Amino acid sequence: MQDKVAVVVGATGGIGSAVVQQLASQGANLVLAARDEGRLTNLANSLSGDSLTVPTDITDPQQAKDLMAKAASYYGKIDILINAAGAGILKQYNKLEPADLEAMLNVNLKGSFYTCQAAAEYMKEQKSGHICNVVGILGKHSMAMASAYCAAKFGVVGFSKCMADELKRYGIKVTLFYFGGVDSPFWDNVSLKVDRSKMLSTQTAADAILFALSAPPQAVPMEINIQPDSHLFF
Numbered sequence: 300m301q302d303k304v305a306v307v308v309g310a311t312g313g314i315g316s317a318v319v320q321q322l323a324s325q326g327a328n329l330v331l332a333a334r335d336e337g338r339l340t341n342l343a344n345s346l347s348g349d350s351l352t353v354p355t356d357i358t359d360p361q362q363a364k365d366l367m368a369k370a371a372s373y374y375g376k377i378d379i380l381i382n383a384a385g386a387g388i389l390k391q392y393n394k395l396e397p398a399d400l401e402a403m404l405n406v407n408l409k410g411s412f413y414t415c416q417a418a419a420e421y422m423k424e425q426k427s428g429h430i431c432n433v434v435g436i437l438g439k440h441s442m443a444m445a446s447a448y449c450a451a452k453f454g455v456v457g458f459s460k461c462m463a464d465e466l467k468r469y470g471i472k473v474t475l476f477y478f479g480g481v482d483s484p485f486w487d488n489v490s491l492k493v494d495r496s497k498m499l500s501t502q503t504a505a506d507a508i509l510f511a512l513s514a515p516p517q518a519v520p521m522e523i524n525i526q527p528d529s530h531l532f533f
């Protein structure tokens with residue numbers, strides 16, 4: 300990862316921060332994005348190497364564009380985009396308010412769409428790049444209580460595969476990660492009964508992302524699926 304420029308969206312989250320630590324230890328130049336500026340600064344201060352923090356709300360397409368413009372202006376290129384921002388509202392379908400559905404679609408679907416779209420403009424110019432979308436297993440399988448979340452995550456898989464088809468001629472790879480439950484702050488406010496001790500660790504998720512990023516140029520890891528032991532109690 301030496302001299303690679305990686306934009307990590309959701310950098311302060313459980314999965315994002317584990318990826319950031321691994322990329323930093325391997326010499327990558329990092330652009331750290333999420334909404335909370337204080338947490339971004341703390342994360343940047345914990346790293347030994349250089350990094351740029353850009354407070355960003357990815358539900359706003361202009362902020363997604365500004366993030367990529369600042370990254371490219373500071374480091375001169377964007378090699379890697381990690382989309383690890385998101386949130387979960389898990390309720391029965393008939394308990395979901397319109398605002399819940401809006402929130403799921405805004406951050407999980409539209410937010411990752413906007414960041415991919417914005418980063419791809421720079422990657423196309425360079426004729427290289429790697430987009431890693433941390434979808435989750437609920438991007439391809441259903442689960443009770445997850446109708447709004449799945450609606451967004453299935454959408455991420457759909458647009459990512461279409462973008463991959465359009466971007467491969469520019470040497471841009473797109474990898475989708477279908478992790479099962481990962482023990483992270485994501486679960487702090489979820490009312491579903493789960494056993495977090497049986498979940499994947501954020502380290503395991505980060506290892507998988509680094510594995511995909513380390514593939515040789517001619518190899519395209521399109522989808523990586525890692526599941527934990529069952530951790531759900533309905």
Ligand SMILES: NC(=O)c1ccc[n+]([C@@H]2O[C@H](COP(=O)([O-])OP(=O)(O)OC[C@H]3O[C@@H](n4cnc5c(N)ncnc54)[C@H](OP(=O)(O)O)[C@@H]3O)[C@@H](O)[C@H]2O)c1
Binds near residue numbers: 311385485486
């Ligand atoms: N944990 C799991 O079991 C699991 C499994 C599979 C997939 N996933 C997916 O993996 C991704 C990361 O999950 P995680 O477990 O690392 O969650 P997390 O620990 O809750 O972290 C979420 C991150 O997203 C950022 N974020 C939230 N809304 C944002 C917005 N509008 N704009 C920019 N950044 C925003 C948060 O920072 P701010 O609040 O400061 O913005 C934080 O950095 C999510 O898409 C999640 O759906 C999670």
